[in-house]
Amino acid sequence: MLTKITSSVYGQLIVAALLGAIQVFAFAPFQQWWILYPSFVGMFLLLKQVQLHHKKLFLVSFVFNLSMFIATLHWIYVSMDLFGGMPFIASALLIVLLCAYLAIFPSIALWLSYRISTQSNFIRLLLILPSFWLIMDWVRGWFLTGFPWAYLGYSHADTPLVGFAPILGVQGITLAIMLICACLTLLLLKQSQKFSLLLILAIVMSGYNLKQLSFTELQAPIKVALVQGNIDQKHKWEPDQLYPSILKYLGLSGIKNDATSTETAKVVKEKKQQTELVIWPESAIAALEIDMQRFLQSLSRKLEEENKALLTGIINYDINKDEYFNSIIMLGELPNNQGYSQTSPNRYAKHQLLPIGEFVPFESLLRPLAPYFNLPMSSFQRGGAHQANLKFADTTLAAALCYEIAFPELLRENIHEKTGLILTLSNDAWFGDSIGPAQHLEIARMRAIELGRPLLRSTNNGITAIFDGKGHEMGRLPANVDAVLRDEVQPAYGFTPYQRAGQTPLFIFCVLALLSALYLIKRPIKI
Template sequence: MLFDLFFKNFLFKIFLSIISGVFGVLSFSPYNIWPIAIISLVILFKLIYESNIKESCLISFFWGFGFYGTGISWIYISLIKFGGLSKILSIIIFIFFIIYLSLYIVLFGFLFKKYFFKKNILNCLFNIPGLWIVLDYFRSSFFTGFPWLQFGYSQINSPLNFIAPILGFEFITFLIVMISSFFYFFKNKLYLFLYFFLFFLFSFFLKNIYWYYPIKNDYIKVTLIQGNEKNLITYNIKDIKKKINVYYKYTKPVLGKSKIIIWPESIIPNNIINQKNLLYFLNKIMYLKNTILITGIISSKRNLKNFINFNSVIFLGKSLIIKSINNIIYKKYHLVPFGEYIPMKLILYPLLKLINFPMENFSKGNYLQSPQNICNKNFLTILCYEVIFSEQIKNNFSSQVDFLLTLSNNSWFGNSIEPWQHYQMACMRSLELGRSMLYCSNNGITAIINPDGSCQKKISQFISKSLTLNIIRYKGITPYSKFKIIPIKIFVIIFIIISIFLKKLYKIFN
């Protein structure tokens, strides 16, 4: 066939690998064309299979370059907008980061071609998807981790989403890679389609099992406010007052009507020490109106030498007198590299200082923090970037949690796809844990997410508006929240054992 002849041309393979990588991004939000994830991987597998090891590594690299270069292009925007760097320097930093991420795909292509290229049921069912999961795990862990664009998230609206409350998005990724390997490796397509017909029929029954249930007549009225402010973090007193006035304009009409009012991250960007008068003023108003205000703040704590800062969430209106502000806050654990702290500080700090890169110096909060009890409801707080770290959220979750709460600042990324990807991952957290989420952002998206991962109500990007709704409390516990990441770790261990065994067996018989 003409298409197979093209596949033998190496330059065509490189071109197709880039295109299929770019194509894979369409499976994620805001595009949400979930079958494209499988198509993109099928093309990658065919390209690797039809090439030698050296070509496979190059093909994998260019697939990753197309995939990450398109899917996280918003990093370039943040370097320009937040970093204040020149376009050339921003491009250089962005390219180096994309190269780093693409090396994981290179390692996949190398190991795939060297050990798992044979078309057999064991490779399709276990080895190839297991290898992908292992490398996803390393990417999510090394250098603080960057667990972005994992294919499990792309299936939030697909027939596979029923897996999330049982085994989590990681196992959905496993299934996507497994399905892709089946599509390419199996010659008997009739058998293949029969297999997947039975699989999706089985999924239909599992999809109708609800691990959680609503508590009748047990709800709370909340208001989420999206101010759509133009500026980023500012320490100018006039700018802060202007920002507060925007949010107070939407707050005033619902005081005493909504039990909880939520402002997003970075609305009070100045240090808590410098904003005590404002905080006491807001706290008194909220207390007298029987309303709780939740918003972001920078908190401080004195250590032996000086003050250390935390990116925090504060809860105002719980009592008239605030004895200790530090006792009514949540402190962020997972900090944004280069945005909130400098990784490998001894090496990178002098270099970043040389190029005048703006550097924050936040400290981590505790990994485990108790849910906040607000109006007799328990809220599990997640601050912005943390929503993508599923393991931390699961370890802080218990059956006593009533709602998930996320405050975010997406203004760093302009009119890009980042806020939609971030929101999609937040939806997956609700689906995995079976709880409604209050997701509040400064310039979009702001939403109330149902326990099944669907949107109950939202405010789109770049709109200044408030969202008021009665949200029902749910109870029950999903298998995934109970067993956490243990099942997928067992799969990884079995995968490694089988891989070692097969390698030794191969040497014996050859």
């Protein structure tokens, strides 16, 4: 029956679309990781059937990947609908265009893998295809500032394969998945069966054993309080909502008002309690830092009296250069008695900006088209790719704002041996109750596993959470509630292998695999 359906072009396209679309269930919030295996094995068998017709080959590959991205990224529509003021047809068209662009990269990988002339499925599936897939994933994560969402490895954080993350990063898991899919395909084709079984066993056992290892050392715990304000995104940037929002954050944080703070502070100082790090989400203070100096300096003194430090998102405006930066600043108990000022060094400026949301490519063409291209604060400048860690007490934090947590190499390059924690602030209220925030949290969790450090994630309306250096959840807040998550977290020092070498080992694998494939195609041997 299936062979009859796939004998026509339309049948092949329908099957490819279904096989691609089901991949959404492998990722959060569904987390049915096993879905990837029937999806890819089915696709490999389908491509084997159509590989003699190269135009059909690319088309079938493209439909497979297009349906995958539409199913996985359709939630972007929420921001267009709720905040962009775009008609449904225009929003849907933009989503399809974005997904079509993203689908080009893995489609090229599949097309090239089946376009190369070889009779050996072993060479094609185990050497050529995984290499091209990784290469095109890298290109997708870099070209035009990159969009490295939905790497296959994110789906396997709760499987033995996650053991490869501290060694090779998330793409090491992706490679393991592709190799297992290749082996399963060879088993169904009744080719290289013993080798395929042994390789699957070796990959799974290696991942399991690596998962038991620890590469970083825990330090003395610190007290943290992650605040989820649950501020309505539709009204967040309205001027009359600024101070009600701030008062809400102050109340949730346990920061006393002016009338009681001085007496309370004296008691706290006498007890010499451990300093608490309070964390507010991205742009929690919905105003320009330069306009809030009187309030911020007063708040910083108050926090210092109460033995607290505050990390919060805010917009920094450089009046001399007329430039805006999406930033994190620290108030209160600052290191080395620095004290807060607009030029105090304990701050971070976002580097990896979100297209459309934080900068508009081809600005002169796109901004006049629709309100969506004029979202609040969509003209930011980039901070440096390498910035000093934020300092708190005896440890330091490597920061990533919202979308840039999806860029593993960017964060890796800002992690040092004495970096104790990973901090990410976000505001996923743009995407409502969709699956987007769950995918975002899944990506952030992988950074903790790769780098062997606890991760603190504070968001406006969810999902606020804390993970340890193994990716185990220490606590989270429900979405769409105003609450605070308090805990004691142990920073971790040291290096994971991935932190030292990055993706270099995977580059070496791709080069050696492709050279080996070229050699074996010219001088075939029986495997």
